[in-house]
Amino acid sequence: MPQKVRIALDAMGGDHGASVVVPGAEISLVRHPDSEFILFGDTAIVQPLLDRYPRLQGAVRLVHTDIAIKMEDKPSQALRYGRWKSSMWLALEAVKKGEADVAVSAGNTGALMAMSKFYLKTMPGIERPAIAALWPTLRGESIVLDVGATIGGDAQHLVGLAVMGSAMARVVFDLERPTVGLLNIGVEEVKGLEEVREAGQLLRASNFPHMQYVGFVEGDDIGKGTVDVVVTEGFAGNIALKTAEGTARQLGEYLRSAMSRTIGAKLGYLLARHAFRTLRDKMDPRKVNGGVFLGLNGVVIKSHGGTDAEGFAAAVDLGYDMARYALLDKIGQELHHSTTVAATSAGAAS
Amino acid sequence: MPQKVRIALDAMGGDHGASVVVPGAEISLVRHPDSEFILFGDTAIVQPLLDRYPRLQGAVRLVHTDIAIKMEDKPSQALRYGRWKSSMWLALEAVKKGEADVAVSAGNTGALMAMSKFYLKTMPGIERPAIAALWPTLRGESIVLDVGATIGGDAQHLVGLAVMGSAMARVVFDLERPTVGLLNIGVEEVKGLEEVREAGQLLRASNFPHMQYVGFVEGDDIGKGTVDVVVTEGFAGNIALKTAEGTARQLGEYLRSAMSRTIGAKLGYLLARHAFRTLRDKMDPRKVNGGVFLGLNGVVIKSHGGTDAEGFAAAVDLGYDMARYALLDKIGQELHHSTTVAATSAGAAS
Secondary structure (H helix, E strand, C coil), X not given: CCCCEEEEXXXXXXXXXXXHHXXXXXXXXXXXXXXEEEEEECHHHHHHHHCCCHHHHCCEEEEECCCCCCCCCCHHXXXXXXXXXXXXXXXXXXXXXXXXXXXXXXXXXXXXXXXXXXXXXXXXXXXXXXXXXXXXECCEEEEEECCCCCCCCCHHHHHHHHHHHHHHHHHHHXXXXXXXXXXXXXXXXXXXXXXXXXXXXXXXXXXXXXCEEEEEECHHHHHHCCCCEEECCXXXXXXXXXXXXXXXXXXXXXXXXXXXXXXXXXXHHHXXXXXXXXXXXXXXXXXXXXXXXXXXXCEEEECCCCCCHHHHHHHHHHHHHHHHCCHHHXXXXXXXXXXXXHHHHHHHHC | CCCCEEEEEECCCCCCCHHHHHHHHHHHHHHCCCEEEEEEECXXXXXXXXXXXXXXHCCEEEEECXXXXXXXXXXXXXXXXXXXXXXXXXXXXXXXXXCCCEEEECCCHHHHHHHHHHHHCECCCCCCCEEEEEEEEXXXXXXXXXXXXXXXXXXXXXXXXXXXXXXXXXXXXXXXXXXXEEECCCCCCCCCCHHHHHHHHHHHXXXXXXXXXXXXXXXXHHHHCCCCEEECCHHHHHHHHHHHHHHHHHXXXXXHHXXXXXXXXXXXXXXXXXXXXXXXXXXXXXXXXXXXXXXXXXXXXXXXXXXXXXXXHHHHHHHHHHHHCCHHHHHHHHHHHHHHHHHHHXXXXX
């Protein structure tokens, strides 16, 4: 890809809108000078912010719209008033029309997913989309999907998730054959859901060229970083993600209260504050901000709604990587392999 | 209950067997002098340990068996060689025959659940058993169930879990009307599983006298302690539990490594070590050790297999409370209410 990476931004999305999106884009541009942006939003709000960033100004085209999707609206409402004209929709449209390689929004997740499904449609071979999250682990980072796009699903759906997740791991972690595990439960008397077992057999049989299927993993394997890609349907995945977030916040709270209780602890905190800063960095959700919508005809990145400029920049970086290293092509190749294998074994069976 | 609480112990269960069970029983006996124990295990191993605890010795009957269930065996294997004669089975038998009020084992979870189902059978009105866990939260503790006994289940199953969990909360937390939430996912475009929504409607309609149903909760509500009882089927529940354990271990690891990196941090650690000890206590899984098997004709407590005497004592304490404060009666009363409500509305409908 010799040309620039073209990134469409929903400038009005998220709790803080353009005041986070514009400086976030600037931060990412410094890291990736071969990016260019199309910003969709209210010119009266966005232009004054852009004026403060001359470098970004030179890499941006601003398209006006005064319709923005509200964070609290239901997807159906958002579609009704926001189709064809909201900043969120227009960012997706840029991808749909081939004017941008990726769209990034910090807006309403439900609305963004509903519009993405409606407008971009799912890829051939994928029936339902997924949201993939980057998850900090003891070994670095892993990809967990689906964290909430699609509830339930059969073995074939899980295989599709494995294909998409491993393609994303190749892009984000620069791996030739990422390791993949199916999330399951280990209590002996229940050996896991039927579809998870069947997906395991399919994954072993398919022998994907760019995926190393290692078997079942359990909830505590996620944080250990046992595999590069953890695959599960959206209900369990969302509960795992939220539970981990809740636990991290809880332990942070315990730590804060423990460190402020006595003079000794406060002094200790002062002496160790660099260590605490390192710890906070490790736990910093901004650093791994951005869920990736997978399975659509186009790359869409969802940034956390409450994030700041640094966090939004991380989401834009992620979008840059996905476009630059051709995520969709990689997914397409693996899906093609999958279809070929299925056809061959069907041929062999007949 | 004027008489003593009679506790049957599988003396051979767990990674450390009698060397943890015997001192654990002693610790619990000091806290609850109105307990008495039946220990099942190999006399040659257990008796020498008992000799060291004269107080416990006076409250114990030791029953010999030289068959113990191995931690790594599958439930089917365990049932084959352990039925009628293993220390685990005999502890359950004491409950079955009314010789004990509760059984506690640190042994193989799958085997214990399989034997419990096979031998004690489920209560009238409950089709499938559950495992309830005590979960440390920012507000204290909550009960989460099912953490892995039964995969899936319809709305009626979830209502049963709510009934059993709230009865347990009345016993453990001494509450008149514990708050109950159904675990669900909050991503807008998917409004949750059909059975979860239906269970919510049933719980609202039933208006149980000893339960305050507050609606859906998400994964991060568990650690916040938003409700006293979090209800979910066993797949998602097990994944939530294991993910939280993994996250806690991961953050502990980050903390350790951050605190040992520089001289300042090490000094800080020394000054703050009391605070760190408080923190470790809060995160101590031994303090909340013990899953409760619910829905059976008898109370069975599963202690963590790798626990020490303090942790095993916590599991015995839990068993004591369940027996002393009549868990099974409380579940039975609520189930009766449920049946009455169903009959009344069926009558009204006809």
